[in-house]
Amino acid sequence: MKILIISGTPWDNSNSFGNTFSNLFAGMKNVEIYNISCQNGLSNNNITFKEVQMSDKSVLKSILNPLYDPCWEVEKSNKEIDVNQALSVAAIKKRWTIFFIIRDLIWGIGRWKRSKVLKKLIFEHKPDIIYLPIYASPRMCNIQQYIIKKLGVPVVGHISDDVYNIPPNLSFLGKRYRIHLQKKLKKLINSCEYLEVFAQNMADEYSKKFDIPCFLIGKGVTQEKIASIPPLKKSTNKPLKIIYTGNISQDRYSILHLLGTTIDAHFKGKAVIDIYTQSILPEIMLCELESIDSIELKGAVSGEEVLKIQQSADFLLHAEGFSDKSIFETKMSFSTKIIDYMLSGVPILAVGPSEVNSIAVLQNFDLAAVISNPEDTKNILNDLLNGNVDFNKKRENIIDYLKTYRDLDTIQNGIYNRLSDTLNKQ
Template identity: 35%
Template sequence: MRILVVSCNPWRKDNSIGNTYTNLFNGMEDIEIAHICCGGGTPDVDFVKYHLHISERNILKNLINPKHKCCRIITSSNQDMRALDKRKKAVDFMRSHRLQLFFLLRDLIWSFKNWICDDLKDFVDQFNPDIIFAHFLDRGYLNEMLFFLKEYTKVPVVVYAWDDVYTLKQFSLSPIFWINRFLQRKKLRKLSELSSLMYVISEKQRMEYSRLFGRSCRILYKGYDFEEQPTYEIKNQPVKLVYSGNIGTGRYKTLALIGSALHEINRDGIKAVLYIYTSTPLNLKMRRLLDYPESIHRMKSVPSEEIAAIQQEADILIHVEGFDLKQRFKVRLSFSTKLVDYFYSGRCIFAVGNKDIASIEYLSKNHGAVIAYKKSEIIRKLSRLINSPSLRKKYAKQSWECGWRNHQRKHIQSTLENDLKTLLHGK
């Protein structure tokens, strides 16, 4: 079975797309994968052999000089790395400043469609996919690529939704946001209609999207081989708290609340320290809010293999969501894939967020974490955890058991493989 995966990001171990897709597909028998990346960066996985790179930079260059190629195979040569690193810095700036006009301009660049070229067609023809698998995302250029691939190959399309990219239950005062929202809704509706299968990330999203799109959606989680729970040894002094992952969508504000609580807890001596590992570019506001030198240590982003070891060295793993209305609406259907990493580490989880958010709702239903639903609960519940090793052990066990029940990788891969084979037989 040949699967063509399409995404906006490179297939890497240190981003959520690559990490999750590797978790889902690596180890499945009798599959071959090719990848089309509609964005910058370089891949770092071995089992995906074929990567095609298309960027708006090359699209613009092709408009000026038709001899310049829009599409190319990604390599790890120094020249490629330098060019892609420059683009990454520009995109990081846009991400940190949330310049939505940039994203509209990016869609405009892709609308010229000069990227539909012989190189792209040759790449697809040579791989000859049986199935196209892609992120269900509010990115016009990604969806235009999927519309072309569906028409060109006539093979089934499978989409995977991680966030609420469709409903109008959002909050923004920006007219650009709403213009983009309505434009993308039309394309997402069309993508849903032409796709043969739609996966979602949470039970809450399954219920809403099944109703909105008039179809049966299926939940697809990340998984691990949960066999034996790691031993939790109480040895860190002070107590070590670890947060790893994206701190956007208001999460940095909640981490700052934890920093404030730790500052109070540590008033008579350092009892606990929070270590934050993130690749999110930090602006001045983020740095200022997280400025608790004795209670918060901001760490550089590290490879996923190192993060796994860091999580197992922790006493408490932190999961947070934003409390602002805008951020709550943005993540209300989402389930953070790093929670499965947390479960697998067999460590106590302390979560902070409103109870109507899917990830918090999941942790509550499965008794997988100590949860502060309100800002006022943070210091009390966190103090209790820091001062009670037995409570940390109890929730470490419950966290791992949640993963054992719901995130067995062999079951997830078996279900995914059966679904895809059913599509092929249907074709």
């Protein structure tokens, strides 16, 4: 079975897309995976058979030079890849609608459709089916819709976050842009045989909204990894160590600030929060966090170092914001980092609203100590720091949850069988 995956980022195991899709497809038998990436970057995986990339810069260059082919085939050994994505970076960091509109226009008039490299991948290798990660991006919808039309093969959709609903508090231009996006997404989703999603609430909502079958999947783990989850260890840290690793948004800053000030006020000397992040914080946030005695800012570390640091923790912190904007962004997603936390054997402290899928899962299956209401922070921290939370029971629950819902063979077999059944019906 030849499967084509059209992605917004390169297939690199160190990024979110690459990590997730390598987990879903690694070791799957009787498949050849082809990838078209609409951003340039290092190919770092052992999954793909052939990869083609194009980028904002190359598509813009094709407008200026009609003879220039904006696509290229990626060699696995190519370590020297130009990653100059000025427009992409500006659009992502600023979140200004005008940047996205300009980007869409460049791709709309660029000559990527004429690319010989792209045509070779599509027409010479002739994929049997398209497995489509779906993005909140008119540009990606246009590219994917074009390739779907050219290939004329069955399409399966993959959605990891809510891409369709309109976020709160958008500007007039932002709302118009999202309405424009909704029309494209509806057309794209209607071309799919079914959807695979990462959250049950998304499966429920999207199946009704688009009248399409939705199947729940997620990052899988092997039975060997589940069996090797370490037993709960007795802490030797004084004070107890709560570790947060990840990005810090405005909402996550608020949670870290809440926890730190609560510890300072009521549990001083009992716990410290170590924060490891690559985020560049505004000066006012930085000063506020540095003024809290129970918080230590550690800066950025590598992925390998993160794993070692997490093993030194008494509690690993997962945080989701309480604002309307944050709830909208995370309510239908599930952070794959939580699975890594479960496998570490270190107790989990989660803070966030129950409407958010990841918090709901941790709460409903009793996998973590959860603060779902900021007013409960003091009481839950008191139980946590005084040993009144039964983490041995939560460890048993984690093992049961992983065996039941995250078995890698079960997830991969489901993906493969659904793809095969779809092809057999044609």
